[in-house]
Amino acid sequence: MIFNPVDRKKIERLAGEQVEHPWFAPGAPPVLVAVGRLSAEKDYTTLLRALAALRPRRPLRLMILGEGNELEALRALAKALDVADGVLFAGFVPNPFAYMRRAAAFVLSSRFEGMPNSLVQAVVLGCRVVATDCQSGPREIIGDPPYGKLVPVGDVRAMAVAIEEVLDAPHSLPPAAITDRFDLDAGLDRYCDLLAMLG
Numbered sequence: 001m002i003f004n005p006v007d008r009k010k011i012e013r014l015a016g017e018q019v020e021h022p023w024f025a026p027g028a029p030p031v032l033v034a035v036g037r038l039s040a041e042k043d044y045t046t047l048l049r050a051l052a053a054l055r056p057r058r059p060l061r062l063m064i065l066g067e068g069n070e071l072e073a074l075r076a077l078a079k080a081l082d083v084a085d086g087v088l089f090a091g092f093v094p095n096p097f098a099y100m101r102r103a104a105a106f107v108l109s110s111r112f113e114g115m116p117n118s119l120v121q122a123v124v125l126g127c128r129v130v131a132t133d134c135q136s137g138p139r140e141i142i143g144d145p146p147y148g149k150l151v152p153v154g155d156v157r158a159m160a161v162a163i164e165e166v167l168d169a170p171h172s173l174p175p176a177a178i179t180d181r182f183d184l185d186a187g188l189d190r191y192c193d194l195l196a197m198l199g
Contacts, residue, residue, distance in 0.1 A: 002190045002191060002194070003115070003120070003140075003141075003181050003182050004115050004117055004120060004182070005182055005183060005184040005185075005186065005188065006117070006120055006121060006124055006182050006183075006184060007184050008124055008179075008182070008183060008184065011097045011121055011124065011125065012125070014095050014097040014098060015097040015098055015100065015101035015125055016098070016101070017095055017097075017098045018098070019098045019099060019102055023061055023063065023088070024099075024102045028061075029059035029060060029061055029086075030059070030060055030061070030104030030105075030167060031060075031061045031062070031063055031102070031103055031104055032047075032051070032060060032061070032062045032063070032103060032104060032105050032106075032107050032163065033062075033063050033064075033065065033096075033099050033100055033102075033103035033105075033106050033107070033127075034047060034062070034063075034064045034065070034066075034106070034107050034108065034109065035064075035065045035066060035096050035100070035106075035118040035122075036064075036065075036066045036108075036110070036116075036118060037066050037067065037068040038064070038066055038067060038068030038069065038070040038071050038074060038089070039068045039069060039070055040070065040111070041110060041111050041112055041113075042066075042068075042109060042110050042111075043109045043110055043111045043132070043153070043154065044064060044070070044074050044109060045074070045077060046109050046154050046155070046156055046159060047062065047107055047109040047159065048062070048074065048077055048078055048081060048083065048087065049081065049156040050109075050156050050157075050159040050160040050163060051081075051083050051086070051087070051160075052081040052082070052083050053156060053157070053160040054160050054163060054164060055083055055086060058164070058167075060086065060104075060163075061086045061087070061088070062083075062086060062087045062088070063087075063088045063090055063099065063103075064087070064088070064089050064090065065090050065091075065092075065093045065096050065099060066091070066092065067091055067092050071089060074089065075089065096118070096121075097121065097125060100121065100122055100125055100127055101125055101127070103127055103128075104128065104167055105127065105128040105129065105130055105163060105166050105167060106118075106119070106122035106127040106128065106129050106130075107129075107130045107131070107159075107163065108122075108129070108130070108131040108132060108138060109132055109159065110131075110132055110134050110138075110153075111132070111134055111153050111154065112134050112135050112136075112153075113134055113135070113136060113137040113138065114136065114137060115136070115137045115140075115141075116131075116137050116138065116141070119131055119137065119138060119141050119142070120141055120182050123141060123142060123147060123148075123174050123178060123179065123182075124174075124179050124182055126173040126174060128148060128166040128167070128169075128171060129142060129147065129148030129149070129166070130148060130149045130151065130159065130162045130163050130166055131148065131149070131150055131151070132150070132151055132152070132153045132154075132159075133150040133151065133152060133153065134153050138150060142174075142178070143174075143175075143177070143178040147174040147175070147178055148166060149162035149163075149165060149166055150162075
């Protein structure tokens with residue numbers, strides 16, 4: 001298997017850029033960040049319900065970066081769950097890495113994926129991560145033993161518990177054995193080796 005490589009130097013540089021948003025001001029409540037299309041397969045419904053389960057006992061906010069046809073339905077659900085004041089649908093953001101770097105945790109709530117690049121990027125940036133154990137990608141990305149938490153697809157309670165656990169645990173960076181697999185040069189070397197074998 002050859003993972004989608006990422007330019008780690010580039011995303012680290014972009015992650016260091018300033019974010020001018022009051023939610024990331026010192027002393028503000030923790031912010032969960034999700035990145036992706038506002039569409040059914042991303043299952044932001046489960047994420048919103050997990051946030052609603054957590055908010056009565058701890059101050060949390062959720063920022064979703066992305067556009068899509070589920071925007072109005074998700075806004076309505078956030079209002080119905082009484083969490084609308086703590087949810088921001090930020091739309092398309094040219095540099096999501098700066099937001100990911102400042103997140104209390106990165107959450108992937110998808111029903112299914114191919115190979116979610118946003119999760120790869122979050123791991124490479126050393127974010128705390130919670131992801132659904134969907135087909136396919138997340139389990140391969142976060143390693144075994146996992147860096148972060150995997151939860152069943154569509155399980156609101158498990159997602160809420162996992163978010164709380166990663167927020168309460170001491171933060172440690174992912175081991176090189178996980179992140180090095182996504183290095184751009186390593187990926188190019190593996191493609192060259194594959195082409196040589198086929199050639």
